[in-house]
Amino acid sequence: xxxxEDDTLVFRFSEIDKDASFSIDFQRTLRIPDTDKTYSLPPxxxxxxxxxAEDFASNLPSQTSERGGVILPMWQAxxxxxxxxxxxxGYDLYFPVAIKIAAGKINAVTGETWRPGLHRAPQxxxxxxxxxxxxxxxxxKGVIRQFVAMPLGAGYSVEEQLTSESEWxxxxxxxxxxxxxxxxxxxxxxxxxxxxxxxxxxxxxxxSKSSMKMGLAAGGRMRQKIYPDTFNLGxxxxxxxxxxxxxxxxxxxxxKITGDAAPNEPPTAKEYSAAGLPWFEYYGKDxxxxxxxxxxxxxxxxxxxxxxLTGALLPNSQDIETGVPHAVGPxxxxxxxxxxxxxxxx
Amino acid sequence: xxxxxxxxxxxxLNATYIGNMQRTDRYTHNEAFxxxxxxxxxxRMGSDQTFSLRQVAARCGVTPAYLSRVERGDVAPPGxxxxxxxxxxxxxxxxxxxxxAGKISADLRSAILARPQLFAELIRAIKSMPDHAVLRxxxxxxxxxx
Numbered sequence: 001x002x003x004x005e006d007d008t009l010v011f012r013f014s015e016i017d018k019d020a021s022f023s024i025d026f027q028r029t030l031r032i033p034d035t036d037k038t039y040s041l042p043p044x045x046x047x048x049x050x051x052x053a054e055d056f057a058s059n060l061p062s063q064t065s066e067r068g069g070v071i072l073p074m075w076q077a078x079x080x081x082x083x084x085x086x087x088x089x090g091y092d093l094y095f096p097v098a099i100k101i102a103a104g105k106i107n108a109v110t111g112e113t114w115r116p117g118l119h120r121a122p123q124x125x126x127x128x129x130x131x132x133x134x135x136x137x138x139x140x141k142g143v144i145r146q147f148v149a150m151p152l153g154a155g156y157s158v159e160e161q162l163t164s165e166s167e168w169x170x171x172x173x174x175x176x177x178x179x180x181x182x183x184x185x186x187x188x189x190x191x192x193x194x195x196x197x198x199x200x201x202x203x204x205x206x207x208s209k210s211s212m213k214m215g216l217a218a219g220g221r222m223r224q225k226i227y228p229d230t231f232n233l234g235x236x237x238x239x240x241x242x243x244x245x246x247x248x249x250x251x252x253x254x255x256k257i258t259g260d261a262a263p264n265e266p267p268t269a270k271e272y273s274a275a276g277l278p279w280f281e282y283y284g285k286d287x288x289x290x291x292x293x294x295x296x297x298x299x300x301x302x303x304x305x306x307x308x309l310t311g312a313l314l315p316n317s318q319d320i321e322t323g324v325p326h327a328v329g330p331x332x333x334x335x336x337x338x339x340x341x342x343x344x345x346x
Numbered sequence: 347x348x349x350x351x352x353x354x355x356x357x358x359l360n361a362t363y364i365g366n367m368q369r370t371d372r373y374t375h376n377e378a379f380x381x382x383x384x385x386x387x388x389x390r391m392g393s394d395q396t397f398s399l400r401q402v403a404a405r406c407g408v409t410p411a412y413l414s415r416v417e418r419g420d421v422a423p424p425g426x427x428x429x430x431x432x433x434x435x436x437x438x439x440x441x442x443x444x445x446x447a448g449k450i451s452a453d454l455r456s457a458i459l460a461r462p463q464l465f466a467e468l469i470r471a472i473k474s475m476p477d478h479a480v481l482r483x484x485x486x487x488x489x490x491x492x
Contacts, residue, residue: 001486001487001488001489002486002487003484003485003486003487004484004485004487005484009487052485052487052488053488053490054488065490066490066491067490067491067492068487068488068489068490068491068492069487069488069489069490070487105492168492172492243489244487244489245489245490245492
């Protein structure tokens with residue numbers, strides 16, 4: 001079973017290897033302008049707080065408690081990205097996992113409705129550590145639309161657009177480890193090579209109850225590849241998969257639910273860029289990207305729906321200058337920085 | 347309530363793993379901490395020249411002279427921010443490095459100060475448990491119906 005540690009979901013597979021673990025945290029970030037322009041990667045501004053849903057069952061709709069998992073506060077039109085971290089027996093050998101992510105039970109890689117298990121043609125999951133993060137819905141090859149929170153039931157979420165229902169909202173996560181024998185072979189090969197090379201990858205981390213829930217809608221366009229799986233489908237131990245339901249609640253309700261202050265609203269992309277702070281470009285291994293979910297072709301972005309509904313432009317939606325992005329990833333010299341200290345509490 | 351003469355942080359530190367260092371002997375403690383930092387840095391430098399004293403100091407935002415004094419044990423371990431940078435530089439767990447320096451991170455400190463007696467009792471209760479038993483205390487995220 002996954003555990004919640006320091007606002008991070010940790011998935012351990014000790015039956016496969018005592019060192020095998022993987023974790024996900026949910027990074028606060030800027031909402032990029034939702035225009036025709038395709039943006040670089042925005043920064044991580046610290047993790048969202050997470051709490052066990054069952055600890056606050058009396059303050060949540062019964063449906064949320066029944067789903068279990070964790071709760072996370074987001075402001076309306078706030079963006080997020082998912083930060084993946086693999087652990088392993090050494091700093092150059094990480095335990096690989098297959099990650100399935102859905103929002104409102106719509107698969108973020110394919111646009112298909114959530115179903116158990118891993119599938120190819122189209123590949124409906126990512127493999128980490130190749131995939132270090134996910135910022136949104138994979139709408140086309142090398143491009144995603146940013147995850148942006150909007151109230152469930154208002155017609156913005158991708159779930160509502162594709163299914164005409166606002167049943168689930170939130171984020172659904174399933175993590176599948178490698179089969180024990182596949183991992184043992186990989187580890188044995190690494191241990192054989194270990195004495196021959198000493199390489200270090202440096203990681204520089206530097207209202208009413210029903211209206212509480214949020215769903216993820218499609219925000220601005222961002223350059224991000226989803227990489228194809230290099231393992232065989234049969235290498236994954238699907239019987240050992242672990243899963244979590246993350247319910248998104250409106251940040252204005254967070255104190256009422258948990259007693260803790262809600263995080264402040266994040267800066268706008270315009271404020272961030274005006275301060276001269278960096279944007280990022282990921283340089284991965286020279287690999288092809290998956291094509292993106294065909295079903296996302298019909299999705300309307302938050303700004304388009306907002307304009308249709310109100311006749312106005314969503315604030316902070318104009319294009320901005322981001323300058324030359326900083327290179328990050330294995331094809332560059334560093335990792336995407338994540339602010340790990342400090343507090344967003346009021 | 348915790349008795350007035352006892353600082354809750356000290357209670358926790360005394361009960362927390364701090365390696366084989368004795369917090370009461372400050373000179374030995376500084377020296378042991380510095381030696382450990384130097385050893386870790388020199389190990390890295392064996393395969394990567396960017397781990398020179400000068401370059402590590404620059405990346406951690408301190409002067410080479412200061413880092414050299416820390417490594418010799420001439421001064422007390424640095425503050426929390428620098429220790430965390432050093433831990434990341436040297437591939438160490440920040441909490442372990444803070445504990446070796448006789449410190450605890452600000453977030454843990456505030457958690458303990460919010461409920462000092464509870465945490466002191468908890469740490470005393472689990473201090474001799476094996477790791478796997480301690481890990482069981484970290485609660486699973488319950489899965490439900492979806």
